[in-house]
Amino acid sequence: MNKPADFEAPLDGRDPSNLRGDPITGDRYYSHEFMQREWGMMWTRIWHIAGRTADIPEAGDFVVHDFMKESVIAVRQEDGSVRAFYNSCAHRGMRMVKGMSSVDAISCPYHGWRYGIDGKLIHAQDSDIDFPQGNPCGKLGLKELRCEIWGGFVWYTMAKEGPSLYEYLAPMPEVYKNYPMDTAVRVAWYRIALNANWKFVTDNFSESYHTRTAHPQVPPWIDQDVDTARHEMWPNGHGRTVQPMRPSLSDRLPADQPHPYKMILQAWGIDPEGYASYEEMAMQGWLDLKAAKQREWKERGYVHYEHMDDEEITDSPHTVIFPNVTISFLPDNLVFFRSEPHPEDPEKCYFDLWCMAFPVEGQEMVESVMAGPKPLREVAECEHRDFDNGKGIPELTGQIVFQDMELAEGMQAGMHSRGYTDAYLPAQETRVRFFHEVLNDWLEGRKP
Missing domain, CATH: 3.90.380 (Naphthalene 1,2-dioxygenase Alpha Subunit; Chain A, domain 1)
Incomplete structure (x- = not known):
């Protein structure tokens, strides 16, 4: 053999x-x-698996992966790509979503801040009148993680730098290219x-x-x-x-x-x-x-x-x-x-x-x-x-x-x-x- x-x-x-x-x-x-x-x-x-690409076929579809005390959202974008964000509101850190679903915007259940599926803040209550440091909309957003796809799986890493997914997995993508x-x-x-x-x-x-x-x-x-x-x-x-x-x-x-x-x-x-x-x-x-x-x-x-x-x-x-x-x-x-x-x-x-x-x-x-x-x-x-x-x-x-x-x-x-x-x-x-x-x-x- x-x-x-x-x-x-x-x-x-x-x-x-x-x-x-x-x-x-x-x-x-x-x-x-x-x-x-x-x-x-x-x-x-390391690189983690958030879910299957089949879980998020359409724009706005997301899947949440909770790992120890961290939580990550992987969401399908309008261009078909997938991006990953920490499941933590830029306002005061509240976790926003659970499980799998589909949204037009990611909303915080605590104070109502809303983010586009691209992670950008699009709405905050009293944004124009009550923030001495300036309107957070257009300035703040969800913190993004590196995210890639292999084998029908959505992967992400918390490391800002380091090997790409294919480098990390090598040689498995080549070994199993026929499947x-x-x-x-x-x-x-x-x-x-x-x-x-x-x-x-x-x-x-x-x-x-x-x-x-x-x-x-x-x-x-x-x-x-x-x-x-x-x-x-x-x-x-x-x-x-x-x-x-x-x-x-x-x-x-x-x-x-x-x-x-x-x-x-x-x-x-x-x-x-x-x-x-x-x-x-x-x-x-x-x-x-x-x-x-x-x-x-x-x-x-x-x-x-x-x-x-x-x-x-x-x-x-x-x-x-x-x-x-x-x-x-x-x-x-x-x-x-x-x-x-x-x-x-x-x-x-x-x-x-x-x-x-x-x-x-x-x-x-x-x-x-x-x-x-x-x-x-x-x-x-x-x-x-x-x-x-x-x-x-x-x-x-x-x-x-x-x-x-x-x-x-x-x-x-x-x-x-x-x-x-x-x-x-x-x-x-x-x-x-x-x-x-x-x-x-x-x-x-x-x-x-």
Whole structure:
């Protein structure tokens, strides 16, 4: 699986010689001081996602992203561009809007100041007669942030200077240029409160070593055996595990259980019983599936395959974008995960799950991968839930992401134990320590 690439060559994500060996100590997950260093040295300098471009299709449409104690408005402009502003009135700092909506002007609910969607102040009560320092209209406005778009996502940064979005994301825009990400439809949208530090999520998505234990339903259709996946990481902290979407040869379902991979083959006109052995069905069937998809995608309406290569139409590059965004790129789905810190408690976080599907002609229902079957349409609003030991999201019980969240509180508690001093990692978890080393670089002023 040595895929040729026209982007910066990655480091081997299974080679511990690429590491300094920085310890992963428990206090990183519960220290208030560490949390404040993350805010001052990293969160205020990286690029954040405010929402999807699909959230704000028309001029005046806006989406608000609240992050810790900050709040940002991303609003579509008359010329089609998107601009971002702090959600703070220039009068006395009042937060003005919430969620998503559409406006002709952004109005403060306290004293009625109004701003155009370009952020300029257009109305203030008594503006001509009661401001000794002069009429604020035409002089004041909302404070703007740098804002750019990639992958159908609206990004912003609080840093006045620094790398552009594409520089920050590199080489991911080039790596995933074949996926028409902006066409994906968000069919499930959750924000879940977890009793764990935000870093648990990035740690978890930086390795597949836990899959055999935590996700026994995965090996029958994604091969996560130690020697079959490709582990990649880049100096800026981004990384991915590229896994073949074929059965593991190590973990097998009982013969009397329906096999998900057989269903995948049958969906593309391939007879799984036509192979001489299980191994041949897994390995040759995977190659036959590539050929069938390349041959038949157009007539079947899988238009998102048009520029995708053999690996992309059958495999699963599970990708972490430093520090807190993970995207699973599947042939027919994008699954977006994000963890964000609680504004005050380092032992809590918010976990975002956005399930997206590429439209296929004639399909009305899709498999969201993480949230079960869903209608193929944009969901109107986010489901805000508390995990509450799983009771807060019963409809996700048994899903892969539910199984991950079940582990969060136990890991968080373990970070307080005197029995834990540092992680003892296999080679396939190299990216876990690498994430912490890049985080250390930010906190110590060596990044970006």
